[in-house]
Amino acid sequence: MVGQAQAVAAPRHHEQSHLRGLVEVAGASVLWGTGGLALQLIREHEPMSPITISAWRMATAAVVLLLALLALRRGPELVHLARTRPRQLLVVGVGTAAYQGFYFVSVTQVGVAVSTVVSLGLAPVLLTVVESVRQRRAPTPGRLAVLATALLGLVLVSVAGHASSTGPDPVLGVVLAVASGTTYALTALAGGSISRETSPLVLTSGMTLVGAAVLLPLLAVVDGPRVSADPVALAWLAYLGVLTMALAYVLLYSGLRVVAPSTAVTASLVEPVTAAVVAAVVLSESLGPAAVAGIVLVLLAVAGLGRPSAAAGPVLPDPGR
Template sequence: MPTSSPSHLRGLAEVAAASVLWGTGGLAVQLIREREALSPVTISAWRMVIAAAVLLVALLLLRRGGELVDLARTRPWQLLAVGVGTAAYQGFYFVSVTQVGVAVSTVVSLGVAPVLLTAAESVRYRRTPTRSRLAVLAAALTGLVLVSVAGHESATGPAPVAGVLLALASGTTYALTTVAGGSISRQASPLVLTSGMSLVGAVTLVPCLALVDGPLVTDDPAAVAWLLYLGALTMALAYVLLYSGLRVVAPSTAVTASLVEPVTAAVVAAVVLSEALGPAAVVGILLVLGAVAGLGRASTAAGPVLPDAKAPDGYG
């Protein structure tokens, strides 16, 4: 089978790297909550605010603030959709976890996105997915189930139906936001797009803190350090990598490759927290990694292999 172009492989690697960073976020949240009883929504809001601040400082230092203004003027509704959508699918997921448990929420929210986008791209391009593409998708989803179920307690929360519906909303919003972000990423630099997305996301999440119980800030040095890590690396850097990858990787390929996130979370928990990886989890990890490696071939990529994006003047 022929391999894809170097740009496609680079884009796939960038999305996978972003997913690795996301996969470390769960540990960071756990360590923060051991120090301070911040709610997941509060942590998400701070994560977005810190990312926006870091990225805006970077734009100012690079003297590229005007590019963000231009992007907001030329693509206001798409930028708004990406920012609000990113904040929304994270919020849907966190609430889903409280209602149906981590395992079900993870499987449904992360599993529905590649299925939806693979189907949508098949309709758009009027082309049935090949058997090899379907095999890669099936392997990735099977691995996701094994990793998620083996790594968490199987007990559900107080409202399973509502939790599943929220997880479906999270996965659907994630899929739509990835498509919107991919569209803009081919016309704006990943740094500028991520800056705008984070700013919109912060404006969306901060008002939600009025509905949250518990402390909104912390003065614990370790908790602050982990919040900075979440904002600067799992948000700012990770989304720059994602949008860079989306310039040459189809959205369905990107969301399939993002299944590296729960794999990373399982491995980090095993290494740092000494949580045992059972046989099912190991098989799941191998299936996901094998599926992501398979996405590097043009014949098995979960969606069309996109040509190199050419940034317009001023967006380099």
């Protein structure tokens, strides 16, 4: 009887952990979705390049997380991670810096709509294929329906919100967007693997340290001011670093402990939805019928990910159980 009860309780616990992880990834995506507004407000007060802002965002997160580790006396855990998993940590840190850089440059070449659709849309497709090959079976109809719904919603939200956006070199922009989406998928895959063996706080601390080491040297070659004394710009830079980087990635890696990478990147499509809603509320930008339909489709798809039979990947056991 005890064995039967445990057998029944285990799948239920896995499902509860899956839902918790899905909420954490969606929470991270909501925070990321506010980043565009913060970047815009910074550039209104200080004309920094997006790469410069990204570098300080990463560096701010690294400092805050290191202080948190020291306060919690968990610094040795970061040293242990760097010694035992140096390659994986480098992949996650460099990958995170790279896919953001590819995306920002892609936007300048082909516009926001195409960059967002290609980069964010490619990642869940690639990871769904990878997981299907690993499991040696095709995705279930439910998973394919969720993925198709999410991608259609992404297209509607992105194109409706940025229909007039263009760029000087569309071919280069699309190539960079593909590079961003591919790097994002690979980074999520690597992060999902290492997150099951270490604390999300420790992993995010190591990732931001590596990312800052990659991005800060670029300040020597980018155009525009490299620092700012404007208090508003500094406040929004702190917001980007603390909330949209440090907190958001702790949530992401916590979610990846129990949610498959393809599920996580599909749920991250909440990011452009959040950006559209924030722009409508704060900047009074209108949401047309297509954008509203896209928002509804993305939210329905993310809600569908809560069903294990329709999740865009396997339901993983909780490593902490």
